[in-house]
Amino acid sequence: xxxxxxxxxxxxxxxxxxxxxxxxxxxxxxxxxxxxxxxxxxxxxxxxxxxxxxxxxxxxxxxxxxxxxxxxxxxxxxxxxxxxxxxxxxxxxxxxxxxxxxxxxxxxxxxxxxxxxxxxxxxxxxxxxxxxxxxxxxxxxxxxxxxxxxxxxxxxxxxxxxxxxxxxxxxxxxxxxxx
Numbered sequence: 001x002x003x004x005x006x007x008x009x010x011x012x013x014x015x016x017x018x019x020x021x022x023x024x025x026x027x028x029x030x031x032x033x034x035x036x037x038x039x040x041x042x043x044x045x046x047x048x049x050x051x052x053x054x055x056x057x058x059x060x061x062x063x064x065x066x067x068x069x070x071x072x073x074x075x076x077x078x079x080x081x082x083x084x085x086x087x088x089x090x091x092x093x094x095x096x097x098x099x100x101x102x103x104x105x106x107x108x109x110x111x112x113x114x115x116x117x118x119x120x121x122x123x124x125x126x127x128x129x130x131x132x133x134x135x136x137x138x139x140x141x142x143x144x145x146x147x148x149x150x151x152x153x154x155x156x157x158x159x160x161x162x163x164x165x166x167x168x169x170x171x172x173x174x175x176x177x178x179x
Contacts, residue, residue: 004033004173015042015164021172022054022152025114029174034109036094036127036155039168047157049094049105053114053121053144054152061148062088070125070140072096090142094155095129104168105129110175114150121150 008024025032041047053061068090069083084091095105107127113119121144128137144150155170 003176003178005029005176006171007032007174008170008172010170012039012165012168012170015166017164018154018156019165019170020054020060020152020154021170022058024153024172025111025151027115029176030113030116031175031177032111032114033173033175034107034111034153035171035173036105036107036109037169037171038104038106039094039155040104040166041157042164042166048092048096049107049127050156050158051090051093051109051123052088052154052156053148053150054154056115056149056151058151060154061144061150063146064088065144065146066090066142067145068093068140068142070138073137073139075135089156090123090125091158092138093123093125093127093140093142095127096136096138111150111153117147117149119147120145121148 008021010021055061064086066087066089067085072080094107109123109125112122114121123142126139
C-alpha cells in the first residue's frame with residue numbers, strides 16, 4: 001500500500017516560457033510523484049516539454065549531467081527508442097510534443113532520492129499527448145549523474161521563449177510506500 005501527500009499544486013494560466021517548482025523535495029520522502037495535465041502552448045507549431053532539476057540553492061541545473069532513454073509509441077508510425085547521455089535536460093519528460101488548445105498533454109513522473117547528497121537522482125516517466133488526429137505516448141527513465149541535493153524541478157519547452165505555455169496544472173506529491 002502507498003500513501004500520497006500533495007505538496008504543491010501549480011496552475012499555468014498565462015503565457016510563460018518555463019515553470020519552476022521549488023522547495024518540494026526534502027528529507028520527508030525518498031520518492032515523489034509529479035502529475036502534469038492539460039498543458040497547452042501559445043501558437044500553432046508543436047514543441048517538446050522537457051525537465052530540468054533545481055538544486056537546494058534554487059539554481060536551475062543545465063550542465064551536461066542528464067542521461068535518459070525512452071520509447072516513443074506513435075499511432076501513425078512504428079515504435080522507436082531515443083536515448084542520450086551528457087545532456088543539459090531530460091528531453092520530452094512531460095511529452096514529445098503539444099500544440100495549442102484544445103490539444104494538450106499529460107504526464108506522470110516519479111523522482112527517486114532527489115534530496116540525497118550521496119545518491120544520483122533517478123526518474124521514471126510516462127506521458128501522452130493528442131492533437132491533430134495523432135496520439136503519442138512515451139515511457140522512459142533518466143538519471144542526473146551528479147550527487148547534488150535537488151529541491152525542485154523546471155518544466156521548459158524546447159523553443160523557449162518562442163512557444164510559451166498557455167495553460168495546465170502541475171501537482172507534486174510525496175510518496176510513502178508501506179512495507
